[in-house]
Amino acid sequence: xxxxxxxxxxxxxxxxxxxxxxxxxxxxxxxxxxxxxxxxxxxxxxxxxxxxxxxxxxxxxxxxxxxxxxxxxxxxxxxxxxxxxxxxxxxxxxxxxxxxxxxxxxxxxxxxxxxxxxxxxxxxxxxxxxxxxxxxxxxxxxxxxxxxxxxxxxxxxxxxxxxxxxxxxxxxxxxxxxxxxxxxxxxxxxxxxxxxxxxxxxxxxxxxxxxxxxxxxxxxxxxxxxxxxxxxxxxxxxxxxxxxxxxxxxxxxxxxxxxxxxxxxxxxxxxxxxxx
Ligand code: JCQ
Numbered sequence: 001x002x003x004x005x006x007x008x009x010x011x012x013x014x015x016x017x018x019x020x021x022x023x024x025x026x027x028x029x030x031x032x033x034x035x036x037x038x039x040x041x042x043x044x045x046x047x048x049x050x051x052x053x054x055x056x057x058x059x060x061x062x063x064x065x066x067x068x069x070x071x072x073x074x075x076x077x078x079x080x081x082x083x084x085x086x087x088x089x090x091x092x093x094x095x096x097x098x099x100x101x102x103x104x105x106x107x108x109x110x111x112x113x114x115x116x117x118x119x120x121x122x123x124x125x126x127x128x129x130x131x132x133x134x135x136x137x138x139x140x141x142x143x144x145x146x147x148x149x150x151x152x153x154x155x156x157x158x159x160x161x162x163x164x165x166x167x168x169x170x171x172x173x174x175x176x177x178x179x180x181x182x183x184x185x186x187x188x189x190x191x192x193x194x195x196x197x198x199x200x201x202x203x204x205x206x207x208x209x210x211x212x213x214x215x216x217x218x219x220x221x222x223x224x225x226x227x228x229x230x231x232x233x234x235x236x237x238x239x240x241x242x243x244x245x246x247x248x249x250x251x252x253x254x255x256x257x258x259x260x261x262x263x264x265x266x267x268x269x270x271x272x273x274x275x276x
Pocket of ligand 1 (some may be wrong): 092093094095119120121122123124141142143144145146147148149150151152154
């Protein structure tokens with residue numbers, strides 16, 4: 001996969017040299033190109049921002065440098081890929097975007113070429129997004145309901161989530177669950193707690209069931225902890241649980257957690273507080 005990032009702080013993206021993503025680059029599985037947006041300015045001050053039309057606080061990123069940057073990325077990338085018709089999927093991190101989910105990470109991982117446009121200030125002049133969308137697929141993506149000082153950290157988040165899905169990037173030890181085996185499982189059920197050696201640490205023991213060797217019992221216990229944690233931390237996910245996906249053990253565990261099946265055939269939390 002090829003990735004282009006255009007930013008006024010390309011140094012902010014140096015963590016892409018490290019760890020999993022850095023190794024994927026070193027192995028040639030990921031071809032990352034960082035670009036300085038100011039390289040496409042023509043004034044002495046290399047200006048990339050201006051005041052907003054209509055008034056209001058802050059500054060807006062000017063369209064001209066972004067237009068030239070995107071044209072250049074398109075030309076350079078398509079030449080490098082040896083396909084004059086190739087275009088990247090342009091990802092624009094913004095609090096106003098569609099939520100970044102594992103499903104979107106997987107869709108992006110299926111693309112051969114991504115380009116990122118992280119904004120600073122109050123965002124990018126809207127006409128840049130419109131211009132880009134006439135030439136390539138554009139995804140405006142939010143990594144969460146908060147406001148960052150700029151989109152660069154969101155790019156790091158998205159690239160890491162995508163890179164680990166590329167074929168051969170994860171080693172055997174850290175290999176992810178086969179999501180095709182349990183489609184949607186991760187989308188609606190949080191993972192429960194995990195433990196490693198020693199069996200006792202600072203007076204705290206590992207739950208006995210995990211030492212039992214009874215794999216059926218362990219799987220059932222883990223599922224119960226996953227239900228409890230989802231209920232506590234993400235009660236909004238409970239309504240997505242499918243009754244037909246629950247066996248008699250699940251139903252008993254849910255009942256004990258105060259989860260009931262509503263008239264509409266959906267589960268709902270009824271207990272207010274659930275201990276992990
Ligand atoms: C991304 N959650 C928060 C901030 C405007 C493109 O316009 C803007 C971009 C940003 C940077 O991104 C975020 C963000 N997901 O703050 C304001």
